[in-house]
Amino acid sequence: MSEAVIGFNLVLVWEEFSAGVAHPLAEPGILLTLCALACLVGQSWPASSRAAISFFAVSTLAGVAAARFGFPSEAQDAGPLLIALVAALSAAVAPAAWPAATAALAVAGGFLTGAASTPVLLPLRVSLPAVAGALAGAILALALLIYTAGRFRQRFGGERGWIGLRIAAAWVAAIAMMMLALLSASAR
Amino acid sequence: MRGSHPFMIALILALAAALSAGEAMAHGEDVAGGFASGISHPLLGWDHVVAMVAVGIWGALLGRPALWLLPVVFPLVMAFGATMGIAGLPLPAVETGIAISAVVLGLLILLALRLPLWAAGLIVSGFAIFHGYAHGAELPALADPFAFAAGFVIATGLLHLLGISFGLLLKWPAGSYAVRAGGGAIAGTGLAFLFGIV
Numbered sequence: 249m250s251e252a253v254i255g256f257n258l259v260l261v262w263e264e265f266s267a268g269v270a271h272p273l274a275e276p277g278i279l280l281t282l283c284a285l286a287c288l289v290g291q292s293w294p295a296s297s298r299a300a301i302s303f304f305a306v307s308t309l310a311g312v313a314a315a316r317f318g319f320p321s322e323a324q325d326a327g328p329l330l331i332a333l334v335a336a337l338s339a340a341v342a343p344a345a346w347p348a349a350t351a352a353l354a355v356a357g358g359f360l361t362g363a364a365s366t367p368v369l370l371p372l373r374v375s376l377p378a379v380a381g382a383l384a385g386a387i388l389a390l391a392l393l394i395y396t397a398g399r400f401r402q403r404f405g406g407e408r409g410w411i412g413l414r415i416a417a418a419w420v421a422a423i424a425m426m427m428l429a430l431l432s433a434s435a436r
Numbered sequence: 437m438r439g440s441h442p443f444m445i446a447l448i449l450a451l452a453a454a455l456s457a458g459e460a461m462a463h464g465e466d467v468a469g470g471f472a473s474g475i476s477h478p479l480l481g482w483d484h485v486v487a488m489v490a491v492g493i494w495g496a497l498l499g500r501p502a503l504w505l506l507p508v509v510f511p512l513v514m515a516f517g518a519t520m521g522i523a524g525l526p527l528p529a530v531e532t533g534i535a536i537s538a539v540v541l542g543l544l545i546l547l548a549l550r551l552p553l554w555a556a557g558l559i560v561s562g563f564a565i566f567h568g569y570a571h572g573a574e575l576p577a578l579a580d581p582f583a584f585a586a587g588f589v590i591a592t593g594l595l596h597l598l599g600i601s602f603g604l605l606l607k608w609p610a611g612s613y614a615v616r617a618g619g620g621a622i623a624g625t626g627l628a629f630l631f632g633i634v
Contacts, residue, residue: 276581276582337512340508340512411504414504414508415504415507415508415593418507418508418509418511418512419511419589419590419593421511421512421515422511422512422514422515422585422589423515423582423585423586423589424585425512425515425516425518425519426515426518426519426522426572426581426584426585426588426589427581427582427585428519429518429519429522429523429572430522430575430581430584430585431581432522432523433522433523434581
Protein backbone atom coordinates (compact mmCIF):
# COMPACT_ATOMS: atom_id res chain seq x y z
CA MET A 249 0.00 0.00 0.00
CA SER A 250 1.49 3.33 -1.05
CA GLU A 251 1.92 6.28 1.29
CA ALA A 252 -0.58 8.28 -0.79
CA VAL A 253 -3.31 5.68 -0.21
CA ILE A 254 -2.56 5.51 3.53
CA GLY A 255 -2.68 9.33 3.67
CA PHE A 256 -5.99 9.39 1.80
CA ASN A 257 -7.49 6.85 4.21
CA LEU A 258 -6.35 8.80 7.24
CA VAL A 259 -7.99 11.91 5.82
CA LEU A 260 -11.19 9.95 5.24
CA VAL A 261 -11.11 8.52 8.76
CA TRP A 262 -10.56 12.00 10.19
CA GLU A 263 -13.43 13.41 8.12
CA GLU A 264 -15.78 10.70 9.35
CA PHE A 265 -14.63 11.19 12.93
CA SER A 266 -15.19 14.97 12.65
CA ALA A 267 -18.66 14.45 11.20
CA GLY A 268 -19.37 12.09 14.08
CA VAL A 269 -18.30 14.68 16.66
CA ALA A 270 -20.93 17.06 15.28
CA HIS A 271 -23.63 14.36 15.31
CA PRO A 272 -24.92 15.01 18.87
CA LEU A 273 -25.45 18.67 18.02
CA ALA A 274 -27.35 17.81 14.84
CA GLU A 275 -29.57 15.21 16.50
CA PRO A 276 -32.30 17.04 18.48
CA GLY A 277 -33.10 14.14 20.81
CA ILE A 278 -29.46 13.72 21.84
CA LEU A 279 -28.92 17.48 22.13
CA LEU A 280 -31.95 17.85 24.39
CA THR A 281 -30.78 14.89 26.50
CA LEU A 282 -27.39 16.53 26.97
CA CYS A 283 -28.97 19.89 27.87
CA ALA A 284 -31.38 18.27 30.33
CA LEU A 285 -28.62 16.27 32.02
CA ALA A 286 -26.48 19.40 32.23
CA CYS A 287 -29.32 21.33 33.91
CA LEU A 288 -29.77 18.47 36.36
CA VAL A 289 -26.14 17.71 37.17
CA GLY A 290 -25.00 21.34 36.91
CA GLN A 291 -27.11 22.26 39.93
CA SER A 292 -24.87 20.18 42.17
CA TRP A 293 -21.64 20.91 40.24
CA PRO A 294 -18.86 19.96 40.85
CA ALA A 295 -19.96 17.35 43.42
CA SER A 296 -21.62 14.72 41.24
CA SER A 297 -20.50 15.82 37.77
CA ARG A 298 -17.53 13.46 37.44
CA ALA A 299 -19.63 10.42 38.36
CA ALA A 300 -22.46 11.44 36.02
CA ILE A 301 -20.09 11.96 33.06
CA SER A 302 -18.40 8.62 33.78
CA PHE A 303 -21.72 6.77 33.96
CA PHE A 304 -22.81 8.45 30.73
CA ALA A 305 -19.56 7.60 28.93
CA VAL A 306 -19.57 3.91 29.88
CA SER A 307 -23.25 3.57 29.01
CA THR A 308 -22.69 4.93 25.49
CA LEU A 309 -20.57 1.84 24.77
CA ALA A 310 -23.39 -0.40 26.00
CA GLY A 311 -25.74 1.52 23.71
CA VAL A 312 -23.49 0.91 20.69
CA ALA A 313 -23.39 -2.81 21.51
CA ALA A 314 -27.18 -2.92 21.96
CA ALA A 315 -27.76 -1.19 18.60
CA ARG A 316 -25.54 -3.76 16.88
CA PHE A 317 -27.52 -6.58 18.52
CA GLY A 318 -30.95 -5.38 17.39
CA PHE A 319 -32.05 -2.67 19.81
CA PRO A 320 -35.28 -1.35 18.17
CA SER A 321 -34.71 1.70 15.97
CA GLU A 322 -38.06 3.24 17.04
CA ALA A 323 -36.69 3.52 20.57
CA GLN A 324 -33.62 5.29 19.18
CA ASP A 325 -35.85 8.18 18.04
CA ALA A 326 -38.22 8.55 20.99
CA GLY A 327 -35.92 7.22 23.73
CA PRO A 328 -33.53 10.19 23.99
CA LEU A 329 -36.51 12.57 23.96
CA LEU A 330 -38.13 10.65 26.81
CA ILE A 331 -34.92 10.75 28.85
CA ALA A 332 -34.58 14.47 28.06
CA LEU A 333 -38.15 15.04 29.28
CA VAL A 334 -37.67 13.12 32.55
CA ALA A 335 -34.25 14.63 33.27
CA ALA A 336 -35.42 18.17 32.51
CA LEU A 337 -38.56 17.73 34.62
CA SER A 338 -36.38 16.47 37.48
CA ALA A 339 -34.10 19.49 37.08
CA ALA A 340 -37.05 21.90 37.01
CA VAL A 341 -39.14 20.38 39.78
CA ALA A 342 -36.89 18.53 42.23
CA PRO A 343 -33.20 18.99 41.45
CA ALA A 344 -30.78 16.92 43.51
CA ALA A 345 -33.68 15.26 45.34
CA TRP A 346 -32.55 11.75 44.44
CA PRO A 347 -28.86 11.38 43.46
CA ALA A 348 -29.53 7.76 42.46
CA ALA A 349 -32.15 8.96 39.97
CA THR A 350 -29.64 11.41 38.49
CA ALA A 351 -27.16 8.56 38.05
CA ALA A 352 -29.85 6.36 36.49
CA LEU A 353 -30.77 9.13 34.05
CA ALA A 354 -27.10 9.59 33.10
CA VAL A 355 -26.86 5.85 32.43
CA ALA A 356 -30.09 5.77 30.40
CA GLY A 357 -29.10 8.92 28.51
CA GLY A 358 -25.70 7.49 27.67
CA PHE A 359 -27.16 4.17 26.58
CA LEU A 360 -29.70 5.76 24.24
CA THR A 361 -27.14 8.25 22.91
CA GLY A 362 -24.84 5.35 22.06
CA ALA A 363 -27.66 3.41 20.42
CA ALA A 364 -28.88 6.43 18.42
CA SER A 365 -25.31 7.18 17.24
CA THR A 366 -24.76 3.74 15.73
CA PRO A 367 -25.70 3.05 12.10
CA VAL A 368 -26.98 -0.52 11.92
CA LEU A 369 -26.85 -1.03 8.15
CA LEU A 370 -23.09 -0.54 7.85
CA PRO A 371 -20.54 -2.94 9.36
CA LEU A 372 -19.10 -1.48 12.58
CA ARG A 373 -15.60 -1.75 11.04
CA VAL A 374 -16.66 0.78 8.37
CA SER A 375 -18.63 3.13 10.61
CA LEU A 376 -16.23 2.97 13.56
CA PRO A 377 -14.63 6.43 13.02
CA ALA A 378 -18.03 8.11 12.82
CA VAL A 379 -19.37 6.23 15.86
CA ALA A 380 -16.23 7.00 17.87
CA GLY A 381 -16.54 10.65 16.87
CA ALA A 382 -20.22 10.72 17.86
CA LEU A 383 -19.50 9.23 21.28
CA ALA A 384 -16.54 11.54 21.85
CA GLY A 385 -18.63 14.52 20.77
CA ALA A 386 -21.52 13.57 23.06
CA ILE A 387 -19.27 13.02 26.10
CA LEU A 388 -17.33 16.21 25.43
CA ALA A 389 -20.52 18.22 24.89
CA LEU A 390 -22.03 16.85 28.11
CA ALA A 391 -18.90 17.75 30.07
CA LEU A 392 -18.86 21.27 28.59
CA LEU A 393 -22.57 21.81 29.19
CA ILE A 394 -22.32 20.60 32.80
CA TYR A 395 -19.32 22.86 33.35
CA THR A 396 -21.18 25.82 31.81
CA ALA A 397 -24.28 25.13 33.92
CA GLY A 398 -22.20 24.78 37.07
CA ARG A 399 -20.22 27.96 36.42
CA PHE A 400 -23.45 29.80 35.58
CA ARG A 401 -24.87 28.74 38.94
CA GLN A 402 -21.73 29.86 40.74
CA ARG A 403 -21.43 33.12 38.79
CA PHE A 404 -24.97 34.27 39.60
CA GLY A 405 -24.87 33.17 43.20
CA GLY A 406 -26.78 30.36 44.85
CA GLU A 407 -30.41 31.22 44.31
CA ARG A 408 -30.31 33.22 41.09
CA GLY A 409 -28.15 30.69 39.28
CA TRP A 410 -30.30 27.86 40.56
CA ILE A 411 -33.45 29.62 39.31
CA GLY A 412 -31.90 30.19 35.87
CA LEU A 413 -31.09 26.51 35.51
CA ARG A 414 -34.60 25.51 36.58
CA ILE A 415 -36.18 27.85 34.01
CA ALA A 416 -33.84 26.50 31.31
CA ALA A 417 -34.77 22.96 32.36
CA ALA A 418 -38.48 23.80 32.10
CA TRP A 419 -37.90 25.05 28.55
CA VAL A 420 -36.00 21.88 27.62
CA ALA A 421 -38.77 19.72 29.11
CA ALA A 422 -41.43 21.66 27.20
CA ILE A 423 -39.53 21.27 23.91
CA ALA A 424 -39.01 17.54 24.51
CA MET A 425 -42.68 17.04 25.39
CA MET A 426 -43.86 18.81 22.23
CA MET A 427 -41.35 16.93 20.08
CA LEU A 428 -42.59 13.62 21.46
CA ALA A 429 -46.17 14.63 20.67
CA LEU A 430 -45.22 15.71 17.14
CA LEU A 431 -43.26 12.50 16.53
CA SER A 432 -46.17 10.45 17.79
CA ALA A 433 -48.59 12.37 15.54
CA SER A 434 -46.37 12.00 12.48
CA ALA A 435 -46.08 8.25 13.12
CA ARG A 436 -49.87 7.85 13.06
CA MET B 437 -28.13 45.49 38.35
CA ARG B 438 -26.88 48.58 36.53
CA GLY B 439 -25.45 46.45 33.72
CA SER B 440 -28.75 44.72 33.14
CA HIS B 441 -30.44 47.80 31.61
CA PRO B 442 -28.80 47.50 28.15
CA PHE B 443 -29.77 43.84 28.16
CA MET B 444 -33.40 44.70 28.94
CA ILE B 445 -33.47 47.36 26.20
CA ALA B 446 -31.97 44.91 23.69
CA LEU B 447 -34.49 42.27 24.76
CA ILE B 448 -37.44 44.61 24.34
CA LEU B 449 -36.19 45.81 20.93
CA ALA B 450 -35.65 42.22 19.78
CA LEU B 451 -39.12 41.28 20.93
CA ALA B 452 -40.66 44.28 19.21
CA ALA B 453 -38.91 43.22 15.99
CA ALA B 454 -40.13 39.66 16.45
CA LEU B 455 -43.67 40.90 17.07
CA SER B 456 -43.72 43.02 13.93
CA ALA B 457 -42.23 40.15 11.93
CA GLY B 458 -44.91 37.86 13.29
CA GLU B 459 -47.65 40.25 12.23
CA ALA B 460 -46.13 40.57 8.79
CA MET B 461 -45.96 36.83 8.37
CA ALA B 462 -49.53 36.40 9.54
CA HIS B 463 -50.74 38.43 6.59
CA GLY B 464 -48.07 37.33 4.14
CA GLU B 465 -47.07 34.03 2.73
CA ASP B 466 -47.63 30.84 4.69
CA VAL B 467 -45.06 30.02 7.28
CA ALA B 468 -44.08 26.52 6.24
CA GLY B 469 -42.74 25.22 9.51
CA GLY B 470 -39.62 25.17 11.56
CA PHE B 471 -38.18 27.75 13.89
CA ALA B 472 -39.77 30.81 12.27
CA SER B 473 -43.16 29.14 12.46
CA GLY B 474 -42.62 28.08 16.06
CA ILE B 475 -41.41 31.48 17.23
CA SER B 476 -44.14 33.36 15.39
CA HIS B 477 -46.98 31.08 16.51
CA PRO B 478 -47.39 32.49 20.05
CA LEU B 479 -46.94 36.03 18.71
CA LEU B 480 -49.70 35.98 16.12
CA GLY B 481 -52.66 36.56 18.42
CA TRP B 482 -52.82 39.51 20.78
CA ASP B 483 -54.93 37.51 23.25
CA HIS B 484 -52.04 35.04 23.54
CA VAL B 485 -49.42 37.76 23.72
CA VAL B 486 -51.06 39.81 26.47
CA ALA B 487 -51.84 36.74 28.59
CA MET B 488 -48.24 35.49 28.45
CA VAL B 489 -46.87 38.94 29.24
CA ALA B 490 -49.39 39.10 32.10
CA VAL B 491 -47.97 35.89 33.60
CA GLY B 492 -44.57 37.57 33.83
CA ILE B 493 -45.99 40.81 35.26
CA TRP B 494 -48.06 38.96 37.86
CA GLY B 495 -45.02 36.88 38.82
CA ALA B 496 -43.05 40.11 39.39
CA LEU B 497 -45.94 41.51 41.41
CA LEU B 498 -46.11 38.42 43.62
CA GLY B 499 -42.34 38.41 44.12
CA ARG B 500 -40.24 35.38 44.93
CA PRO B 501 -40.74 32.48 44.55
CA ALA B 502 -43.66 33.15 42.15
CA LEU B 503 -41.37 35.39 40.08
CA TRP B 504 -39.54 32.35 38.76
CA LEU B 505 -42.02 29.58 39.58
CA LEU B 506 -44.75 30.84 37.24
CA PRO B 507 -42.39 31.00 34.20
CA VAL B 508 -41.32 27.44 35.07
CA VAL B 509 -44.85 26.12 35.42
CA PHE B 510 -46.36 27.89 32.40
CA PRO B 511 -44.23 26.37 29.56
CA LEU B 512 -44.48 22.90 31.11
CA VAL B 513 -48.27 22.95 31.35
CA MET B 514 -48.55 24.76 28.01
CA ALA B 515 -46.54 21.97 26.35
CA PHE B 516 -48.91 19.49 27.97
CA GLY B 517 -51.85 21.42 26.49
CA ALA B 518 -50.10 21.46 23.10
CA THR B 519 -49.72 17.69 23.37
CA MET B 520 -53.48 17.40 23.95
CA GLY B 521 -54.11 19.55 20.89
CA ILE B 522 -51.70 17.59 18.71
CA ALA B 523 -53.29 14.33 19.86
CA GLY B 524 -56.72 15.71 18.99
CA LEU B 525 -58.17 15.30 22.49
CA PRO B 526 -61.31 17.41 22.97
CA LEU B 527 -61.17 20.62 25.00
CA PRO B 528 -64.22 22.90 24.93
CA ALA B 529 -64.26 26.71 24.58
CA VAL B 530 -60.57 27.08 23.89
CA GLU B 531 -60.68 30.61 22.47
CA THR B 532 -63.02 31.71 25.28
CA GLY B 533 -60.60 30.27 27.82
CA ILE B 534 -57.74 32.21 26.26
CA ALA B 535 -59.69 35.48 26.33
CA ILE B 536 -60.76 34.84 29.94
CA SER B 537 -57.13 34.20 30.86
CA ALA B 538 -56.23 37.71 29.68
CA VAL B 539 -59.20 39.20 31.56
CA VAL B 540 -58.44 37.38 34.83
CA LEU B 541 -54.69 37.92 34.78
CA GLY B 542 -55.16 41.56 33.79
CA LEU B 543 -57.59 42.11 36.68
CA LEU B 544 -55.25 40.39 39.13
CA ILE B 545 -52.52 42.86 38.08
CA LEU B 546 -54.86 45.87 38.05
CA LEU B 547 -56.07 45.09 41.58
CA ALA B 548 -52.55 44.05 42.66
CA LEU B 549 -53.98 40.88 44.19
CA ARG B 550 -51.38 38.74 45.95
CA LEU B 551 -52.81 35.23 46.04
CA PRO B 552 -51.06 32.31 47.76
CA LEU B 553 -48.47 30.57 45.66
CA TRP B 554 -50.53 27.41 45.18
CA ALA B 555 -53.51 29.45 43.95
CA ALA B 556 -51.34 31.44 41.56
CA GLY B 557 -49.84 28.21 40.23
CA LEU B 558 -53.27 26.67 39.73
CA ILE B 559 -54.64 29.72 37.89
CA VAL B 560 -51.64 29.99 35.59
CA SER B 561 -51.56 26.23 34.93
CA GLY B 562 -55.26 26.14 34.08
CA PHE B 563 -54.90 28.93 31.54
CA ALA B 564 -51.65 27.49 30.12
CA ILE B 565 -53.55 24.39 29.00
CA PHE B 566 -55.86 26.51 26.82
CA HIS B 567 -52.96 28.42 25.28
CA GLY B 568 -50.97 25.26 24.58
CA TYR B 569 -54.00 23.43 23.20
CA ALA B 570 -54.79 26.20 20.74
CA HIS B 571 -51.24 26.19 19.39
CA GLY B 572 -51.03 22.39 19.29
CA ALA B 573 -54.32 22.03 17.44
CA GLU B 574 -53.35 24.66 14.84
CA LEU B 575 -49.91 23.21 14.31
CA PRO B 576 -48.69 23.10 10.69
CA ALA B 577 -48.57 19.46 9.65
CA LEU B 578 -45.16 19.76 8.06
CA ALA B 579 -43.49 21.65 10.86
CA ASP B 580 -40.02 20.45 11.74
CA PRO B 581 -40.64 19.18 15.29
CA PHE B 582 -37.46 20.37 16.98
CA ALA B 583 -37.27 23.76 15.33
CA PHE B 584 -40.97 24.40 15.85
CA ALA B 585 -40.98 23.35 19.50
CA ALA B 586 -37.81 25.31 20.25
CA GLY B 587 -39.14 28.46 18.58
CA PHE B 588 -42.50 28.10 20.27
CA VAL B 589 -41.07 27.72 23.78
CA ILE B 590 -38.45 30.46 23.30
CA ALA B 591 -41.10 32.94 22.13
CA THR B 592 -43.24 32.12 25.14
CA GLY B 593 -40.28 32.51 27.47
CA LEU B 594 -39.37 35.87 25.93
CA LEU B 595 -42.92 37.11 26.45
CA HIS B 596 -42.68 36.11 30.11
CA LEU B 597 -39.33 37.91 30.37
CA LEU B 598 -40.89 40.99 28.83
CA GLY B 599 -43.66 40.84 31.44
CA ILE B 600 -41.17 40.35 34.28
CA SER B 601 -39.08 43.28 33.02
CA PHE B 602 -42.16 45.50 32.91
CA GLY B 603 -43.24 44.22 36.33
CA LEU B 604 -39.91 45.26 37.84
CA LEU B 605 -41.12 48.87 37.48
CA LEU B 606 -43.06 48.12 40.67
CA LYS B 607 -39.95 49.18 42.58
CA TRP B 608 -40.91 52.81 41.91
CA PRO B 609 -44.24 54.41 42.91
CA ALA B 610 -44.89 55.79 39.42
CA GLY B 611 -43.93 52.41 37.97
CA SER B 612 -46.51 50.77 40.18
CA TYR B 613 -49.24 52.87 38.54
CA ALA B 614 -47.87 52.00 35.09
CA VAL B 615 -47.90 48.28 35.88
CA ARG B 616 -51.44 48.38 37.22
CA ALA B 617 -52.56 50.38 34.19
CA GLY B 618 -50.89 47.72 32.05
CA GLY B 619 -53.01 45.15 33.87
CA GLY B 620 -56.09 47.15 33.00
CA ALA B 621 -55.07 47.26 29.35
CA ILE B 622 -54.52 43.49 29.37
CA ALA B 623 -57.95 42.90 30.91
CA GLY B 624 -59.48 45.25 28.34
CA THR B 625 -57.80 43.38 25.49
CA GLY B 626 -59.14 40.11 26.91
CA LEU B 627 -62.67 41.55 27.13
CA ALA B 628 -62.43 42.78 23.53
CA PHE B 629 -61.57 39.24 22.39
CA LEU B 630 -64.22 37.71 24.67
CA PHE B 631 -67.00 39.81 23.15
CA GLY B 632 -65.67 39.59 19.60
CA ILE B 633 -64.91 43.31 19.31
CA VAL B 634 -61.52 42.54 17.72
